[in-house]
Amino acid sequence: MPINVLMPALSPTMTEGKIARWLKAEGDAVKSGQVLCEIETDKATMEVEAVDEGTLARILVPGGTEGVKVNAVIAVIAAEGESVSASAAAPAAAAVVAAAAAPAAPAIVASAAAPAADEPDMGETKTMTVREALRDGMAEEMRRDENVYLMGEEVAEYQGAYKVSQGLLQEFGARRVVDTPITEQGFAGLAVGAGFMGLRPIVEFMTWNFSMQAIDQIINSAAKTLYMSGGQMGCPIVFRGPNGAASRVAAQHSQCYASWYAHCPGLKVVSPWSAADHKGLIKAAIRDPNPVLILENEILYGTSGAVPVSADYVVPIGKAKIVRAGKDVTITAFSIMVGKALQAAEELAKIGIDAEVIDLRSIRPLDIDTIVASVKKTNRLVSCEEGWPFAGIGSELGMLMMEQCFDWLDAPVKRVHGLDIPLPYAANLEKLALPQADHIVSAAKAVLYKN
Amino acid sequence: MAPTPPKKKSRADENVPEAADLIKYYRDMLLIRRFEEKAGQMYGMGLIGGFCHLYIGQEAVVVGMQSTITPKDAVITSYRDHGHMLACGMEPGGVMAELTGRIGGYSKGKGGSMHMFSKEKNFYGGHGIVGAQVPLGTGIAFASKYRGETNVSLTYMGDGAVNQGQVYESFNMAQLWKLPVIFIIENNRYGMGTAIERASSTTDFYHRGAAHGIPGEAVDGMNVLSVRAAGLRAVEHARTKGPYILEMQTYRYRGHSMSDPAKYRQKEEVEKMRTQHDPIDSHAKFLLDGGFADEAALKAIDREVKDIATKAAEFAQNSPEPPVSELYTDVLVEAR
Incomplete structure (x- = not known):
């Protein structure tokens, strides 16, 4: 039986990749452990080794092909004495072509809406990924201020565990792009101490999940010192990294903070x-x-949008953004949930519901004015977040609406959130546990009494 | 005639302080003692609230160490911090007014005994979480190195903190990056009410950096000159080579905090330390025996520091409470 070689998934969030080049040619003998080809993901270039022995009978996806879906057949290995007929390979090849032509994964489609909601003052823009936007933002500020430096696990030599700091070591050197040991509490505290001295550290947590090791330093040392010192000394520091669920990494690596x-x-x-x-x-x-925490999202890193070229483009902290104007219901969301909220809004539009989607952008301080103004217009609020419901952002929004626009509400505030459980690993359960666009559609219909 | 070979001076000889300095150490230790006695008294009167950890018995440690650094060097410690602040030259009135929670305190009354700072004096707190100041102090040294300076960070911790994981995270990074930090372990034999033998698998704390290649030494923390001699070695090492550990073997006479009756140790043990190893008494004897000062001079110093403590207490009682308008200030630095 010929063996199909499939496009491998090389990271939890990889859905497709590029076959950079083949190291074996058709007709070559292959042994298990030999490198067949190189695959570029959005994070790295990886070697794919043969698992089986035989002859590389066919290469179905040539080197240089982009957008090859995970699990597509990319080659066929024939066992000794076997020949591979063209017909056996044909269907697989066709599948690959279709996959290559397909648009990006559905979750990412929503980000295409971003340019439509651009704020007017962006000036000249360039399309780039979130990953590059973060990197460029850091690089510009590091050029601007000698006191700014980046520290964290794998930020330098490895170029970032999620490749966010790509190229920074090369530009700024090891003094300002500092690889740390795996000691979150230690390096978070160390950076706070450096911040006391007037440096402006950017601390990357490989993910926010690991910040629980460091939370004492973030809260007791970074957040409280200004107050406890009567304003004498605070800490200008940035803590950043991916937050929330990525894909199939289960409970300890999938939490919203x-x-x-x-x-x-x-x-x-x-x-x-x-x-x-x-x-x-x-x-x-x-x-x-002040200490500012940036809760990023691994799945968003690879998504693209128009980004201002200007080094002076700074978005004020504390300002939400209406990413879709509407009159029937207000939907608030942040991070990856904004994309899902926009998807939901498109669905709602099909049934005649005109939703207004607000990207909170800043959780603290929260742009209460923008939310309240919207709810006074729509009289309904659906809050979306990936985190747990108890004492969540939605709980806060519900209370704020009671306090600030109770008389304008035509329905109780509805929360869309992750289920109140540790995130399960199984694909089906994970999907059920995370809030999806469908849930937002249902919630919006509910507050409009249209179920 | 052959020239006389130069006499080889021992390191201690090179660093023998002037008489005026020797007397200053006495004064500085005594000031801490009298200040802390006054604080204890005021706590008893209900003028100081919350936790209040007195430094009585350990005065030689901070006074000896402070004599080895310059005003550009930084100091950071835990919550038993009053002595460190006075040694750094912070105003006794400002420290005491913070203890009473008044606007004249270093943190405008918003920090209290455990959380006081003076950017001006390079004193970075005053931290209430056991061990948390150790990464912070390492970061202060990181900033020094980042800027190409050789200023050192005196990072103090107690014997209770040395079993915290973040201490070793700090040791590792400090040695990895050769940061100018001196980790000073004030071993007063009890982490709150637990004797070191009941909390630590090994109690020779100066070895605790061995796994990271950090040199360490045990020091008689009840003798200000021993502290100073070790401090000079440590500071020189830190400025040029990287971290250093000093285990100061010391003792606190009072309980862990004002609310601690200290039932976990024998009265005789405390008494023995007080009568045989008191850092102030023994230094007074050294001054008198060496002819550096006479009884009258020492008495005059005692009167002077008592007066300072009394004035600090008066200031701390007369300074008003912080106005309500301070409630919401200093939460964030407002946009400029």
Whole structure:
């Protein structure tokens, strides 16, 4: 039986990749452990080794092909004495062609809406990924201020665990792009101490999940010192990294920290969605004299949008953005949930419901005015977040609406959120546990009494 | 005639302080003692609230160490911090007014005993979480190195903190990056009420950096000159080579905090330390025996520092409470 070689998934969030080049040619003998080809993902170039022995009978996807879907058949290995007929390979090849032609994964489609909602003052823009927008934002601020430096696990030599810091070591050197040991509490505290001295550290947590090791330093040392010192010394520091669920990494690596950190006075917490906002907000965060936490999202890193070229493009912290204007219901969201909210709004439009979608962007301080003004117009609010419901951002919004526009509400506020459980690993359960566009559609219909 | 070979001076000889300095150490230690006695008294009167950790018995440590650094060097410690602040030259009135929670305090009354800072004096707190100041102090040294300076960070911790994981995270990074930090372990034999033997698998804390290649030494923390001699070695090493550990073997006479009756140790043990190893008494004897000062001079110093402590207490009681308008200030640095 000939063996199909499939396009491998080389990271939890990889859905497709590029076959950079083949190291074996058709007709070559292959042994297990030999490198067949190189594959470029959005994070790295990886070698794919043969698992089986035989002859590389056919290469179905030539080197240089982009957008090859995970699990597509890319080659066929024939066992000794076998020949591979053209007919056996044909269907597989066809499948690959179709996959290559397909648009990006559905979750990413929503980000295409970003340019439509651009704010007017962006000036000249360039399309780039969120990953690049973050990197460019950091690089610009590091050029601007010698006191700004980046530290974290794998930020330098490895170019970032998620390749966000790509190229920074080369430009700024090891003094300003510092690889740390795997000691979150230690390096978070060390950076806070450096911040006391007037440096402006950017601390990358490989993911926010690991910040729980460091939370004492973030809250007790970074957030509270300004107050406890009577204003003498604070800490101009940025903590950043991917937050929330990625894909199939289960409970310990899939948590949303928005409500955890937004709870604490002395911190600012932002969680952008569009590529432009990632750049504008990381620059604002670095320039801010206070501790600012940026809750990013791994799945968004590879999404693209129009990003201002200007090094002066700074998005003010504390300002939400109406990414879709509407009159029937207000939907608030942040980070990856904005994309899902926009998807939901498109669905709702098909049944005659005109939803207004607000990208909160900043969780603390929260742009209450923008939300309240919208709810006074639509009289209905659906809050979306990936995190747990108890004492979540949605809980806060519900209370705020009671306090600030109770008489304008025509329905109780509805929350869309992750299920109140540790995130399960199984694909089907994970999907059920995370809030989807469908849930937002249902919630919007519910507050409009249209179920 | 052959020239006389130069006499080889021992390191201690090179660093023998002037008589005026020797007397200053006495004064500085005594000031801390009298200040802390006054604080204890005021706590008893209900003028100081919350936790209040007195430094009585350990005065030689900060006074000896402070004599080895310059005003550009930084100091950071835990919550038993009053002595460190006075040694750094912070105003006794400002420290005491913080203890009473008044606007004249270093943190405008918003920090209290455990959370006081003076950017001007390079004193970075005053931290209430056991061990948390150790990464912070390492970061202060990181900033020094980042800027190409050789200023050192004196990072103090107690024997209770040395079992915290973040201390070793800091040791590792400090040695990895050769940061100018001196980790000073004030071993007063009890982490709150737990004797070191009941909390630590090994109690020779100066070895605790061995796994990271950080040199360490045990120091008689009840003798200001021993502290100073070790401090000079440590500071020189830190400025040029990287971190250093000093285990100061010391003792606190009072309980862990004002609310601690200290039932976990024998009265005789405390008494023995007080009568045989008191850092102030023994230094007074050294001054008198060496002819550096006479009884009258020492008495005059005692009167002077008592007066300072009394004035600090008066200031701390007369300074008003912070106005309500301070409630929401200093949460964030406002946009400029």
